[in-house]
Amino acid sequence: MTKVLISDKLSDDAVRVLEARGIEVTFDPSLGKDAEKLKAALPGHHGWAIRSASRATAQLIASSPDLKVIGRAGIGVDNIDIPAATAAGIAVMNTPFGNAITTAEHAIAMMFALARQIPQANESTHAGKWEKSRFMGRELYGKTLGLIGCGNIGSIVADRAQGLHMKVVAFDPYLTAERAVELGVEKLELQDLLARADFITLHTPLTDQTRNILDAGALSKTKKGVRIINCARGGLIDEAALLDALETGQVAGAALDVFETEPATDNPLFGRDDVVCTPHLGAATEEAQENVAVQIAEQIADYLLTGAVTNALNMASVSAEEAPKLKPYIALAEKLGSLCGQLTATGVTGIELSYAGQVTGLNTAPMTAAAVAAALAPALQGVNTVNAVSVAKDRGIQISETKTDKSPNFGATITVTIRTEKGERSITGATFGGEPRVTRIGEMRLEASFAAHMLYVVNDDKPGFIGKLGDLMGEAGVNIATFNLGRHSAGGEAVALIATDDAVGKDLLRQVRDLPNVKSAQALAF
Numbered sequence: 001m002t003k004v005l006i007s008d009k010l011s012d013d014a015v016r017v018l019e020a021r022g023i024e025v026t027f028d029p030s031l032g033k034d035a036e037k038l039k040a041a042l043p044g045h046h047g048w049a050i051r052s053a054s055r056a057t058a059q060l061i062a063s064s065p066d067l068k069v070i071g072r073a074g075i076g077v078d079n080i081d082i083p084a085a086t087a088a089g090i091a092v093m094n095t096p097f098g099n100a101i102t103t104a105e106h107a108i109a110m111m112f113a114l115a116r117q118i119p120q121a122n123e124s125t126h127a128g129k130w131e132k133s134r135f136m137g138r139e140l141y142g143k144t145l146g147l148i149g150c151g152n153i154g155s156i157v158a159d160r161a162q163g164l165h166m167k168v169v170a171f172d173p174y175l176t177a178e179r180a181v182e183l184g185v186e187k188l189e190l191q192d193l194l195a196r197a198d199f200i201t202l203h204t205p206l207t208d209q210t211r212n213i214l215d216a217g218a219l220s221k222t223k224k225g226v227r228i229i230n231c232a233r234g235g236l237i238d239e240a241a242l243l244d245a246l247e248t249g250q251v252a253g254a255a256l257d258v259f260e261t262e263p264a265t266d267n268p269l270f271g272r273d274d275v276v277c278t279p280h281l282g283a284a285t286e287e288a289q290e291n292v293a294v295q296i297a298e299q300i301a302d303y304l305l306t307g308a309v310t311n312a313l314n315m316a317s318v319s320a321e322e323a324p325k326l327k328p329y330i331a332l333a334e335k336l337g338s339l340c341g342q343l344t345a346t347g348v349t350g351i352e353l354s355y356a357g358q359v360t361g362l363n364t365a366p367m368t369a370a371a372v373a374a375a376l377a378p379a380l381q382g383v384n385t386v387n388a389v390s391v392a393k394d395r396g397i398q399i400s401e402t403k404t405d406k407s408p409n410f411g412a413t414i415t416v417t418i419r420t421e422k423g424e425r426s427i428t429g430a431t432f433g434g435e436p437r438v439t440r441i442g443e444m445r446l447e448a449s450f451a452a453h454m455l456y457v458v459n460d461d462k463p464g465f466i467g468k469l470g471d472l473m474g475e476a477g478v479n480i481a482t483f484n485l486g487r488h489s490a491g492g493e494a495v496a497l498i499a500t501d502d503a504v505g506k507d508l509l510r511q512v513r514d515l516p517n518v519k520s521a522q523a524l525a526f
């Protein structure tokens, strides 16, 4: 039975969705904080749903042999070792939109909290102090808001801030000029944003480029008295530098939802009047939590049950509608890739997938990934459909696709061509009643189904060969299930693709090679 582990505090809706799809769920939000318990719990689970408390480390991934998908009910995936997951053939998915509005609203709320010192005034009023003159605020109207990062959340913040009649400027190297115009924001370099913004809000992922993007140097270039909001990731602001800048008044206030170390229970910024803090609450609304829980549960269920891929960070998307249509072609591509790969002895330099006929109207990326993974499997360890194309590229193996609308003899064919330093080999196949079949090896036509054990023989087409081969197999007790032949011309080179009930052992293979007119023989496994 398909099983999913939920190790963080996800809405119960996730359990409801998964169980309704017939998936068994282990729901234990206490596991996320305890790597040892997680390690013990993960084996036997095919899917793993998390928020930010669980850390999907390389060690945990390595000790989870059954895992096929990690689903992040939220946006940030910095708690998932994506290269390790990819190497292990595990899809990594997130829900890029489910909590974006909620998080943008939190950033706006934090901006108001800073501008009007609402948390401090609230505390003072509850204490019966009525300090009306202590809490002089700043108006947002007409002020400049600087966005560092203008993606999904940043652009919602821009929209809300424009509603408050703020001027919005943005630094984001990947923001196009057209998109900036569409959003009504002025695109700036970071230095210009720092010089002009009255409020700065961060909305980037934490990467090598963004870590400490607001460090001591950057903070010294801001307007004196700037107010800073971080509802993205701890580590974007150098906390020690921020403390210094608050001490000197260079920064008038900071509102932080995220911290360098989380959970943040002890931090030099705590206890200051000019710092407003929340415990990573950006995504914490009922609406957002319901959205991300339902979305990730559906994505995980779709992937595990149908092969549909949505919002994956390490593989191509396959819609739920496409998945059943692609399934037989993915199986065909995989079998052809495997056959071609098993017949290729020397170093591979390129793999080409040629799609012809109806299949060209479908999403061919997953077929190519399946063919490449299967083709490289005999030579490379750990290659799988998730990492195949990137592994190939890393090794300088060129992957290409060609497409032609017309398929000469069948509704749709797929041809896998493997190039090596010595030459190339092409194998073509088609589906018959949904089952994969070989239809051509090189220029030689033949028709064969795939079987777990097969024998491939190249010989000169001379009388007596089939009888001798049959005798040998019979004497060795290996039953022939199907026998398919192809040849260039009478008396020319011929191939036999033979399905056997048992594997063809080394001794038998040697005897086949020793038969008259046999040029080569190879045992295959599928």
Ligand SMILES: NC(=O)C1=CN([C@@H]2O[C@H](COP(=O)(O)OP(=O)(O)OC[C@H]3O[C@@H](n4cnc5c(N)ncnc54)[C@H](O)[C@@H]3O)[C@@H](O)[C@H]2O)C=CC1
Binding pocket: 074, 075, 076, 077, 096, 099, 100, 103, 148, 149, 150, 151, 152, 153, 154, 171, 172, 173, 174, 175, 203, 204, 205, 206, 207, 209, 210, 231, 232, 233, 257, 258, 280, 281, 282, 283, 284
């Ligand atoms: N506090 C919370 O609970 C939540 C925090 N987040 C965090 O918010 C952040 C933003 O999320 P989204 O807007 O959904 O992501 P997104 O991917 O839609 O946008 C991020 C933007 O940052 C930009 N960017 C990347 N590198 C940059 C650089 N070096 N300098 C400037 N900009 C750069 C990208 O071009 C992109 O436009 C993420 O870190 C996410 O994890 C998201 C949801 C909840």
Ligand SMILES: O=C(O)C(=O)COP(=O)(O)O
Binding pocket: 051, 052, 053, 073, 074, 075, 076, 077, 099, 280, 281, 282, 283, 284
């Ligand atoms: O979605 C994100 O990136 C978040 O940071 C939300 O984190 P959470 O799921 O609330 O732990």
